[in-house]
Amino acid sequence: xxxxxxxxxxxxxxxxxxxxxxxxxxxxxxxxxxxxxxxxxxxxxxxxxxxxxxxxxxxxxxxxxxxxxxxxxxxxxxxxxxxxxxxxxxxxxxxxxxxxxxxxxxxxxxxxxxxxxxxxxxxxxxxxxxxxxxxxxxxxxxxxxxxxxxxxxxxxxxxxxxxxxxxxxxxxxxxxxxxxxxxxxxxxxxxxxxxxxxxxxxxxxxxxxxxxxxxxxxxxxxxxxxxxxxxxxxxxxxxxxxxxxxxxxxxxxxxxxxxxxxxxxxxxxxxxxxxxxxxxxxxxxxxxxxxx
Amino acid sequence: xxxxxxxxxxxxxxxxxxxxxxxxxxxxxxxxxxxxxxxxxxxxxxxxxxxxxxxxxxxxxxxxxxxxxxxxxxxxxxxxxxxxxxxxxxxxxxxxxxxxxxxxxxxxxxxxxxxxxxxxxxxxxxxxxxxxxxxxxxxxxxxxxxxxxxxxxxxxxxxxxxxxxxxxxxxxxxxxxxxxxxxxxxxxx
Numbered sequence: 001x002x003x004x005x006x007x008x009x010x011x012x013x014x015x016x017x018x019x020x021x022x023x024x025x026x027x028x029x030x031x032x033x034x035x036x037x038x039x040x041x042x043x044x045x046x047x048x049x050x051x052x053x054x055x056x057x058x059x060x061x062x063x064x065x066x067x068x069x070x071x072x073x074x075x076x077x078x079x080x081x082x083x084x085x086x087x088x089x090x091x092x093x094x095x096x097x098x099x100x101x102x103x104x105x106x107x108x109x110x111x112x113x114x115x116x117x118x119x120x121x122x123x124x125x126x127x128x129x130x131x132x133x134x135x136x137x138x139x140x141x142x143x144x145x146x147x148x149x150x151x152x153x154x155x156x157x158x159x160x161x162x163x164x165x166x167x168x169x170x171x172x173x174x175x176x177x178x179x180x181x182x183x184x185x186x187x188x189x190x191x192x193x194x195x196x197x198x199x200x201x202x203x204x205x206x207x208x209x210x211x212x213x214x215x216x217x218x219x220x221x222x223x224x225x226x227x228x229x230x231x232x233x234x235x236x237x238x239x240x241x242x243x244x245x246x247x248x249x250x251x252x253x254x255x256x257x258x259x260x261x262x263x264x265x266x267x268x269x270x271x272x273x274x275x276x277x278x279x280x281x282x283x284x285x286x287x288x289x290x291x292x
Numbered sequence: 293x294x295x296x297x298x299x300x301x302x303x304x305x306x307x308x309x310x311x312x313x314x315x316x317x318x319x320x321x322x323x324x325x326x327x328x329x330x331x332x333x334x335x336x337x338x339x340x341x342x343x344x345x346x347x348x349x350x351x352x353x354x355x356x357x358x359x360x361x362x363x364x365x366x367x368x369x370x371x372x373x374x375x376x377x378x379x380x381x382x383x384x385x386x387x388x389x390x391x392x393x394x395x396x397x398x399x400x401x402x403x404x405x406x407x408x409x410x411x412x413x414x415x416x417x418x419x420x421x422x423x424x425x426x427x428x429x430x431x432x433x434x435x436x437x438x439x440x441x442x443x444x445x446x447x448x449x450x451x452x453x454x455x456x457x458x459x460x461x462x463x464x465x466x467x468x469x470x471x472x473x474x475x476x477x478x479x480x481x
Contacts, residue, residue, distance in 0.1 A: 002407040009406045012303075012465040013426050016337050016370070019301040038345040040301055040338065075383065075397060076339055077427065099403035099427070122404050249349075256300055256346050257322060 005122030010144035013100070013124055014208040017041055017077070017145075017231055021221070021252050022210065024048050024235040026066070028073035030244070037248035041077040041100070043233070044070040049106050049153030050236035050275065053285070059107040061089040064096055071097070079126070084291055085111025087120075094123045100145070101125045105290035106152045106235075113292060118142030128212065130163045130288055132170030132199070133189030139207055140192040146205060148229070149288040150213020153236050155277035157214040157223065159288060164211055164227045174200040213288070216241070216274045218254035218267050225258035242272030293331040295476070296321040298356075300346040302338015302371060306464035310472045324355045332365040332480050335372030337426065337462055340397065343371055344386055357388045360456065365480045367472075368458040374429050376456055381432060391453045392435025399430035411461075413442040413450060416470045423449070423461035431460065455479060 003009075020040025025031040026048060034042045046062040047055065061082050071078045077099035082089035084103055089110075093101050103116055105128050118125040119142035128149035129135035135146045148167060150160030170189070177185060177200060186196040198206055211224035212233035221232045232255055234248075241247045250267040257263035280286075295311050297304045299320035308318045311334070321327060333356075335343075347353040360366050360376075368376045375387050379394040400406070406427055410420035423444070431448045434440060442450035442459075449460045450471075457479050463471040 002409045004407045006408055008424055012424050013403055015303040038342040040342045097402045097404055
């Protein structure tokens with residue numbers, strides 16, 4: 001008998017995205033540009049994070065009309081975002097048939113204490129995390145994929161680097177601990193003990209971990225891969241740049257050939273202006289602080 | 293005798309781990325040079341559009357096609373089925389076109405319809421095989437030179453033509469190594 005929505009089917013799908021680039025798009029035309037550039041999936045949005053940041057107000061799930069139009073435009077997987085804790089937005093996206101739901105700090109949280117019980121859904125979820133404890137809490141709730149948060153909509157990779165380093169340090173530290181210290185480590189991290197034991201034994205997260213939040217250039221993407229990311233989300237970095245199609249292609253190449261400086265040098269040439277970046281210290285709101 | 297795993301995009305790490313557990317030496321293939329001296333190759337699941345584009349941009353496409361056409365033992369899963377097929381129905385995707393198959397992408401549905409199921413695969417013995425189908429392609433037609441090794445829901449899901457073996461499902465996502473072993477022991481001969 002066929003079994004749908006199992007943990008293997010959810011995490012296995014995330015494995016298929018690995019080594020790839022997931023691009024934020026707001027129109028069917030942008031989605032086709034992303035697909036033709038070699039994106040392994042697109043994130044359907046009403047506004048990219050840089051515009052959400054600029055517009056202020058409450059940011060919600062995108063209009064289903066926008067999401068469906070994008071699903072019809074491309075053959076690659078389509079993801080969409082819901083507010084943290086907003087399980088009804090998630091029910092709606094599942095009913096639309098989106099391939100992955102991002103319970104995202106980029107939107108205004110609907111619940112300031114609790115995330116969605118993601119085990120109850122057939123559709124897989126990806127969630128943001130700034131360190132290993134946060135990642136394991138989300139996996140405990142049923143996230144089948146993690147992305148480091150970075151600081152979305154800034155075009156500044158510094159927070160993405162900070163979070164990926166913290167995640168990898170957290171994993172390395174656990175692998176060095178004797179078994180009797182793991183319970184206290186779990187307590188200190190606020191993470192489920194069984195997952196802490198699993199990470200200590202295997203030396204890696206039990207699900208795929210992408211980088212996100214501030215990637216704007218091929219070099220940024222390769223940097224995140226060399227720091228240990230399984231793939232990269234690019235939000236505002238592509239369609240806020242001077243030449244989105246060329247930049248999208250270059251970032252895809254950079255993620256596959258992240259260890260080859262010759263290829264990186266070649267694909268980085270002549271891409272035109274990157275998106276204008278923002279200093280983290282000057283931000284009115286730090287999206288990464290949303291999530292608990 | 294290294295086995296290559298095409299590492300453009302997709303589940304190449306899982307195939308590497310499965311092959312290593314079978315005792316094979318594994319090399320990730322990203323450039324034309326990586327193809328040299330390989331005895332066998334795995335084309336993993338992933339996004340077939342992305343993999344096809346990356347192959348063509350990296351000048352690997354023609355080299356890969358020549359090597360497989362001249363007998364390199366090759367196992368493709370999911371996107372690998374599409375990339376090896378001669379015909380992709382309803383889609384102009386450029387493939388290597390080395391197997392006499394007509395396939396349809398994502399024909400089992402979107403991710404919410406992805407599933408796992410126990411299959412009987414005669415050549416692996418009586419023990420059922422847990423097959424994971426993820427946004428899987430469907431094999432709609434096979435040519436006369438294609439040997440059908442397993443069926444599901446009235447369609448072939450594991451087939452072989454000469455040096456090429458393909459499955460619409462993902463053995464690398466389970467702990468069952470029988471299909472990887474079959475590839476290494478039989479197709480590689």
